[in-house]
Amino acid sequence: MLNRWQTGPVLNASALDQLVYQSRMVGEEESLVLWGGGNNSVKEPALDLLGQPVEVMYIKGSGSDMKSIVPAQYPAVRLDWVRPLFERDEMSDEDMVAYLARCLMDPTSPRPSIETLLHGFLPYRAVLHTHTDAILALTNNEGREETVRECFGDRVVLVPYYLPGFKLSKAVGLAARQNPDAEGLILMNHGLITWGNDPQEAYNNHIKLVTEAEEFIRAKRNQQFQGAPLFPASPVVEPETIAPILRGLLSADKPVILEFDNSPETLEFLARPDLATATQVGPATPDHLLYTKRFPLVVELLETSPEGIRNNLAQALGRYAAAYQEYFAANSKAGETMLDALPRIVLVPGVGMWTLGKDSRAARIVADIYRHTMQIIANAQALGGYATLSPENAFSAEYWPLELYKLTLLPKEKDLARRIALVTGAASGIGRAIARRLAEEGAHVIVTDLNGEGAELVAAEIRQKNGLNRAIALTLNVTDPEQVEAAFKTACRTYGGLDILVSNAGIAPVGAIDKLQLHEWDLSLAINTTGHFLVTRASLDILKKQGIGGSLIYNATKNVTAPGKDFGAYSVAKAAEAQLCRIVAIEGGEFGIRANMLNPDAIFEGSSLWSEDLKAKRAAAYGISVAELPNFYRQRNLLKAEVTAEDVAEAALFLAGPRATKTTGAMIPVDGGVKEAFPR
Template structure:
């Protein structure tokens, strides 16, 4: 483990914080916390915590002793001073004399002693930091330390590796009891540089920020060196099919299976998930091991992971290419067994709870697929990535643990206590989801104009948005370079969406261009070119979307940009209007043919929108030809107002939300009776 401390960087951190009125202690606490948080082998996604004991002014200006400790919701890798809220140290120290303290009372006393009432909740391990006498304290979930202690004989191994440099603390659930136990052991080992919490993590302590940080690095390095001595072969593999199905083929099936069914019997799933795929030699060896049902079902490598990954992952069957129906059947059976086991696990442990807990959903947050890799599963792309990161860490920790001996984590009752601990669940937040959260949306021609406005509108509604365009160099967010007139390009783009997020729910087929010319005189090549983009591209996009939607079995929504030209053709616009008219009827054909699959299909009929189709130059030409100002031309509708790309985007969003509407066309033009459908 590399020591990243830099005197120059430390001085710069002090100066930078001093300019904001922040003292040296807190400045250095932020600096070393970020050093630790930037190393994924030590800290991942809000795990771990740090503290410093210092003095600060209260509201009266009096200097008081405080503990600045990591606040809930802050990540150590990006933390700033507000992420280390100051708590009055005196009242916390007085709690040491109590024999017991409920979690609710612990949180209350911590919050009531904050110098700033608006600060985040201090860490659930605040009292542990407060009871120890050291000025700077660091806590991480080091991979190497976990591999060493997640063993049947982990205590003996740790004692041998660390000797008197670190005292050993048996597993106790975080909170008041752990704080008391740790204080007791620390006082009995006053010369120890650190504390190893068996099957949990490691603490290091010091009089300075540098000392505590360096001790953490040195102690973790001792564990790494011990593990490096082990060369035992692990994870002997099972026999896999000669050809494994692709990620793009497998993910929609899994996503459909994991989504919870609608409570009203409708086609819209009550709860969808977003996926994140990971693979590589280490992961493939792990998921393809003969003993996967043993080591993968033990439980989390550190208790903190349980709220993100649940206790154990789902083991799916190996997907053989060309036999996806078999994979779907076997995967469903595996999921059904997982769900039944989860219900039994909950019932087993909830029977001892007073008051009883409310069961969480039984869906796995990690899926292992032999021959392919692993998937993180979450309510959003961010959540799925977190689950996948933790799953990758699990692979690394278990691999080292198995080389050393036999992986063994905390017992199942302790896993349940952590998973259903209100203080841990609070980390996940209780914010209401946006209307289109968990939906995966693809927008063609999303790099500019109506497409860009539509992509932004869906993102504001909480959807995971993918932009497809020929030029995505300036697109913010996830984008795929795609020529919608090329069948292979479209197929590859949709496969990438499925492999990246797990599938697709809503597709806005928007890409188009306006060719002009008198229909009896236009060059055939121009007409064919227009049909390629303004009709055939829509068909190719919709066809690929339906392919994935049917594999998911979750329904879906197709949205087409049909244009006013489809029903109210303009002079010299036949090359554009003809394929658009075909696209309008294409949208209705999809509604007719795939309604039974829960796939809705609707269109938007827009006119006079500043976009890639109607450029400023074209607007100037048309308004001049009609003897109108540009404002009068653009507002030349019944309402007398200009219609924008954002207005069209909102129409697409509204249709996406209209769960019981299909085969419809919404007109967005400010009022043009000639273009009104009848």
């Protein structure tokens, strides 16, 4: 393993800054820690509130990530209050957490790691603990202790498996005291601990032992190499066909977001002859279990038709749920409530891996963890057979009261959490405002536009504001059937399916009927009618496969009910769009699919539809100057109000979300009140 430490960045730096630097170096190496895993600390002299000298320990705060941690995320705890606990025989998790809160130098600091006592009981200044893949491969196999000894001899101390807490902390402290010459501690199923006089020495010692473990594993695998398993050059079934069916089945209670992986490494693992058994042993470490559940679901596709795939997946999920219920019944105590019985990982040999979560970040965490678990399993199998936590230990970790308590602290989910929306014409104007608003309320958004660069700017803004992978951008010409099909396939591959379509893309050709050219008429129909049809058809196909309903929202126009002079090509095509919406409401009702339309009027700000040419022509039609146009539209509505793209976005949010679940076939004006355009 590459030693990333460079003295320059932390030359003459404080111990805390060195600790932060150590974290960043560790976080850069995914085979050491993933998504908040790992812990480190350093002990330092300090002054208490009264100016008296005390020794403190800076320890990684609970929930922080080593890859991006900052000094403020290292609370300082008083060691003169921590160390006396070593003399105790036991301490409950609840008492320990409450006690540590009182040991903080600053009561407003983040909550210290659950492993604070473990670090505090070690008689070393700097301590580093990771869940490195190589060490887990050594401990998670049938040989366990013998394998570790073959690799390291007596240079490391083995500590039996315990859940994080007082018992593990005391066992680690005792092991260190009884073996003062040890180079490190290996926790069964829980990683590696090293130490030093400063963070650099602890890090160097860590990398040294991990490198030895990697070389040991590599040598063992070379001795047994029989060639990589072969996987098909093309998938048994296209993942875009499977994804919405799978998502629908997994979303019976709450919708989920999926992530798909068909990398060569994943397909190679899925082609293993021992896949069905090796994957059903358990997680590599209890920390992973909290994200991945105990086992993935392995599905052998027996049929390739959509209905056959649905039956195949439904039966497999039913067996998984029944097995989970048996596991809960066998290990639970009176009063415990069963968590959901859904897998977090679905493996389909010949196709790929799906992971699921409440959002893209959660699904990505599961994917990253299991990609490393695959490597750990492969290495452990080469070392004598993968083995891990017993069912009892796995249950204790999954139903650990401290973790269950965290679930009660989660904030209420937003209205569109777990939902997937595709918005056309979203690089500017109304489409951009709707994409932003849906994302603010929790949706994952596919931002599409003929202007691909503009779409990417909107998607990047959404990701920056709302989080990992919360939006993607696609260049889309809604009149091109192949591009439309590809866009919706991308939605299925990226997020698993679709819940909301906002069909917004449009143009506004101007001209009297007797002056219009045929190509102008045809282009208006192609974009303002056929474009809506193409994205509607693609949406309905996905929504029906999912079987969990959906919402289609059409940006129509005030001109549907009150057409304007010299706006014939636009008004006729938009009237057809409105009729399409009504037909979709009729045909989609039995599937829980709603279709509604918005009728905005004169949205100027940020709009690419209202070009300078269009403004000039509309002003000419009304006999006014271009400068007078905004005020003309404002004065003609009953509220005398300027209508903005954000106003339309609020109406779209209503139709997309839970407050409009009984509304379909509706037309909602967003025009300040144009009486000629009242729906009738």
